[in-house]
Amino acid sequence: xxxxxxxxxxxxxxxxxxxxxxGYAKTxxxxxxxxxxxxxxxxxxxxxxxxxxxxxxxxxxxxxxNQQFTALFCQHKPVLPSLRQYLDSIVNECISGDAMKxxxxxxxxxxxxxxxxxxxxVLMTNLNAYENALAEQFExxxxxxxxxxxxxxxxxxxxxxxxxxxxxxxxxxNRCEQDLSQLADDLYHAMCN
Amino acid sequence: xxxxxxxxxxxxxxxxxxxxxxGYAKTxxxxxxxxxxxxxxxxxxxxxxxxxxxxxxxxxxxxxxNQQFTALFCQHKPVLPSLRQYLDSIVNECISGDAMKxxxxxxxxxxxxxxxxxxxxVLMTNLNAYENALAEQFExxxxxxxxxxxxxxxxxxxxxxxxxxxxxxxxxxNRCEQDLSQLADDLYHAMCN
DNA sequence: CCTTATCTTGAATGTACACTCAAGATAAGG
DNA sequence: CCTTATCTTGAGTGTACATTCAAGATAAGG
Numbered sequence: 001x002x003x004x005x006x007x008x009x010x011x012x013x014x015x016x017x018x019x020x021x022x023g024y025a026k027t028x029x030x031x032x033x034x035x036x037x038x039x040x041x042x043x044x045x046x047x048x049x050x051x052x053x054x055x056x057x058x059x060x061x062x063x064x065x066n067q068q069f070t071a072l073f074c075q076h077k078p079v080l081p082s083l084r085q086y087l088d089s090i091v092n093e094c095i096s097g098d099a100m101k102x103x104x105x106x107x108x109x110x111x112x113x114x115x116x117x118x119x120x121x122v123l124m125t126n127l128n129a130y131e132n133a134l135a136e137q138f139e140x141x142x143x144x145x146x147x148x149x150x151x152x153x154x155x156x157x158x159x160x161x162x163x164x165x166x167x168x169x170x171x172x173x174n175r176c177e178q179d180l181s182q183l184a185d186d187l188y189h190a191m192c193n
Numbered sequence: 194x195x196x197x198x199x200x201x202x203x204x205x206x207x208x209x210x211x212x213x214x215x216g217y218a219k220t221x222x223x224x225x226x227x228x229x230x231x232x233x234x235x236x237x238x239x240x241x242x243x244x245x246x247x248x249x250x251x252x253x254x255x256x257x258x259n260q261q262f263t264a265l266f267c268q269h270k271p272v273l274p275s276l277r278q279y280l281d282s283i284v285n286e287c288i289s290g291d292a293m294k295x296x297x298x299x300x301x302x303x304x305x306x307x308x309x310x311x312x313x314x315v316l317m318t319n320l321n322a323y324e325n326a327l328a329e330q331f332e333x334x335x336x337x338x339x340x341x342x343x344x345x346x347x348x349x350x351x352x353x354x355x356x357x358x359x360x361x362x363x364x365x366x367n368r369c370e371q372d373l374s375q376l377a378d379d380l381y382h383a384m385c386n
Numbered sequence: 387c388c389t390t391a392t393c394t395t396g397a398a399t400g401t402a403c404a405c406t407c408a409a410g411a412t413a414a415g416g
Numbered sequence: 417c418c419t420t421a422t423c424t425t426g427a428g429t430g431t432a433c434a435t436t437c438a439a440g441a442t443a444a445g446g
Contacts, residue, residue, distance in 0.1 A: 002411090002420095002421070002422045003414085003423085023218070023304055025216070025218045028402080028404085038424090039424065040404085040425090041406080041423085041424065041425065041426080044406080045422095045423075045424085049404075049405075050404065102306075109362075109366065110295070110303055110304075110362065111216055113295075113365055114214060114215075115215070123366075124365075124366050127366040128366060128367070131366070158363070158367075159376060161366075162356065162359035162362075162363040163355065163356065163359055164359070165358070165362035166356055166357070166359025167355055167359070169299050169355075169358035169362065170354060172317075173321060173324070173354075174351075179351060183352060186352050195391070195392040195393050195442055195443045196392085196443075196444085221432080221433065221434085222435080223432090223433080223434095232395050232396065233396075233435075234395065234396080234436085234437080235393075235394060235395085237435070237436080242435075390444095390446105391442105391443095391444090392441105392444100393441080393442075394439105395438100395440075396437105396439100397439105398438105399434105400434095400435090401435100402432090402434100403431080403432075403433085404429105404430095405428105405429085405431105406427105406429075406430100407428085408428105409426100410423105410425075411424070412421105412422085412423075413420100413422085414420095414421090415419085415421105416417100
């Protein structure tokens with residue numbers, strides 16, 4: 001017997017970053033062997049093929065983001081200050097210049113849309129779950145009276161999801177921190193009234 | 194002497210649609226020869242290489258969209274009804290299911306970001322020009338009293354650009370016409386107050 | 387109608403890729 | 417310490433790609 005030597009989470013996070021930086025198609029297996037420090041055979045033994053690595057990396061990405069999200073939007077804290085902090089952290093990611101400025105899910109769904117229905121379906125499911133997580137928080141905010149109940153939580157979540165997808169894309173066209181902060185501010189205020 | 198036989202606009206529009214559908218990397222020269230009905234040699238003679246075809250297709254895309262835009266936002270008509278119509282047309286594109294549901298510029302900048310600075314620069318320039326075109330219309334709307342001057346035209350244009358980039362991305366996760374129309378409606382109302 | 391410059395054709399070329407596999411290395415169980 | 421199941425290694429394989437180029441086709445100018 002012999003146990004696998006590599007750290008699965010490390011490998012998937014490295015792969016994840018490579019996919020975020022170069023996209024699915026242009027992340028070669030050679031690149032993946034470099035960033036994971038694994039040889040092709042090990043990668044294929046562990047994940048089957050390139051698509052398997054990608055799907056596992058998406059899962060890791062989702063797990064990581066979920067943990068961040070639930071840590072920030074803690075149940076016993078008011079929603080709006082967390083939302084504010086969340087928006088700021090996204091603006092910071094957009095400005096950072098590293099791979100984290102893009103969302104793996106939206107970037108990938110834009111790339112593989114109409115090419116691989118399995119990957120598309122996984123990405124759609126994860127993005128819908130993200131929207132639902134936002135809706136839960138808005139539900140909580142409405143119940144607590146932080147936000148007037150003129151719009152449903154689902155409605156608010158949908159609008160914010162759209163805004164955040166747009167913010168990340170817009171940041172590719174204009175890296176001015178002030179402009180991005182202002183947009184985040186606009187989104188914040190669009191939620192509160 | 195002999196004149197080129199093919200119709201340049203037709204060829205570029207076909208290439209444009211292929212790039213919108215499959216992305217830059219995954220649109221093979223073979224695909225391009227198919228959709229343009231031109232042989233490799235002719236394409237290389239006319240555009241140099243694949244990147245040349247892509248840049249020319251972007252130029253054609255920009256020209257086409259510009260013409261649409263200026264026809265819709267006619268100088269002697271009020272801005273807000275045109276904006277409404279514009280938003281509806283984008284929602285229709287999002288639902289349509291064909292290649293036009295994506296924006297060639299935003300899809301491409303997301304793909305080639307950090308890979309080809311020349312292409313990125315061209316795309317950024319075109320997207321900034323688009324934002325400026327929106328700002329011009331908001332300027333006109335403010336001057337005509339259609340919109341209160343609580344925010345600058347540039348500010349409004351930036352927010353709408355972000356919203357539209359987000360709307361197209363969001364549509365990849367949720368094709369429900371009602372939801373998309375509501376988002377377009379939200380964007381419209383976010384501009385008017 | 388012939389010349390010649392230009393365009394068209396599509397097979398050929400070199401490269402980069404995803405993926406395989408057989409040989410070597412290593413740890414758990416006896 | 418040996419056995420054996422499993423992991424690691426990395427050169428090798430077939431395929432798909434962007435690009436080239438020489439031969440063939442075609443229209444304008446004389």
